[in-house]
Amino acid sequence: MSTKKFMYLNRRAPYGTVYALESLEVVLIAAAFDQDVSLAFMDDGVYQLVEGQNTDGIGMKNFSKTFHALGDYDINQFFVSAESLTERGLSADDLMPLVWEDEDDDWAEKPSVKVVSNVELSKLMSEQDVCLSF
């Protein structure tokens, strides 16, 4: 099977609707198929990566923790819209410091999250074989 480029485009805030969790579940299933996977976050989707989420008060699963596991699934390209962050009074410092271990570089920890402009994001989208929206 040839490798294809898959991008998961996340545009919804977590918890209020089921889109964010559904996206993550599909990403985890797809991770088993050894494809080139990237995740994009724009609009309210940027809230999925905000650090310090605590769901004790609403009785739902805090799936923000699961993003920390994705490096071990070879998913280490998280692109976040700079414009969407700015519109919401957020910056890169408000996001979880997700990392992956580079096997080819003595397991050095490297950052997975990259803040990019919407222009760069649309260029990345055009380079994909498949773009899945949530």
Add this chain to the structure above:
Amino acid sequence: MLHTVNKSSFERNSLQSCLNAIDDSSVILLIEDGVISAANNANSSMLAELATQGRVFALQGDIDARGISSKVADNIKLVDYAGFVDLVVEHGTAVSWV
């Protein structure tokens, strides 16, 4: 009256519709994705004005779930579920802007 808004104002116009429709004695409670507006009230001068009058509330659990407690505007009052019930009792008829 009590008005609840459960959608992000970046995604739907529920909050704006609510703001256009409420009278001077009404209060607003932001819940679920509606709490995103509590962290962005600079985007709506009318919401900010109501907040200074002490008429905007937000549900603490939904704020914490989204990790935005440090971003909430000072004059928005945070309530838990018991506080939600108190608001319903105090303000009578509740309208949901879904």
Add this chain to the structure above:
Amino acid sequence: MADILGAEVDEEGFLVDLKDWTKEIAVEMAKGDDIELSEEHWDVINFLRDYFEEYQIAPAVRVLTKAIGKQFGKEKGNSKYLYSLFPYGPGKQGCRFAGLPKPTGCI
């Protein structure tokens, strides 16, 4: 509904509520599969529970084997070793004993 030591399980024997889990339940589940839990079993079960606590998911088998090898020694970081402990699959059977939901993407 079926139960194990009073804790409700689904049709595949997974705990319905992971808060119900106790070591005794794990022992009882293993007994049902003709397995006596050894220290090596417990290493994997405890690893699975810690992993779930941290990431809110059960690890995929390749992630599990890699992590077990890293933590408990290279000779244990392979699926042959893990299947010797859990003949019905370290993901499926191990997660069941550990009180976790069935792993995502596991058939």
